[in-house]
Amino acid sequence: MRGLAILLSFNLVGVGLKEWLHIPMPGNVIGLVLFTIALFAKLVKLEWVEASAQWLTKHMMLFFIPYIVGAMALIPMLGAQLFPIALSVVLGPLLVVAAVGFVTAKLEKPSGREEKLL
Structure with a gap:
């Protein structure tokens, strides 16, 4: 308690x-x-x-039950906006992963071992 x-x-x-x-x-x-x-x-x-x-x-x-029930009232609106929602759900995380990978690759300093392999 x-x-x-x-x-x-x-x-x-x-x-x-x-x-x-x-x-x-x-x-x-x-x-x-x-x-x-x-x-x-x-x-x-x-x-x-x-x-x-x-x-x-x-x-x-x-704790999520009230939000799920509230979302049920929005189903007609969600249906009308299904394509933009699906696009953002799929492309958003992919763009974030790509951006993080790009920035990490640019900021990462190669070690001596990696240079020998190249």
Whole structure:
């Protein structure tokens, strides 16, 4: 119970900071960043939150049910936009992988062993 209270507290603090400081980032992301900092700074011990985090991860699909049900109402609109959606779902990740590969190849310095092979 303590672990869940800690996790929810960080989420609440993140949402509060977002509203109070008008930060253009979701409050739950701010809470996660603060929680990560607290873990690395050893202000929060992993043992305190581990069981609650495992339970939340195990039952994560339950948290998506409202979004899935909400998406059902959008099926007519999705049908009209099926081609652009499918195109972005397929091409988007392919372009990202290609761009990362290209940048990595340009930034990577060849080692002496690779030069000998060439």
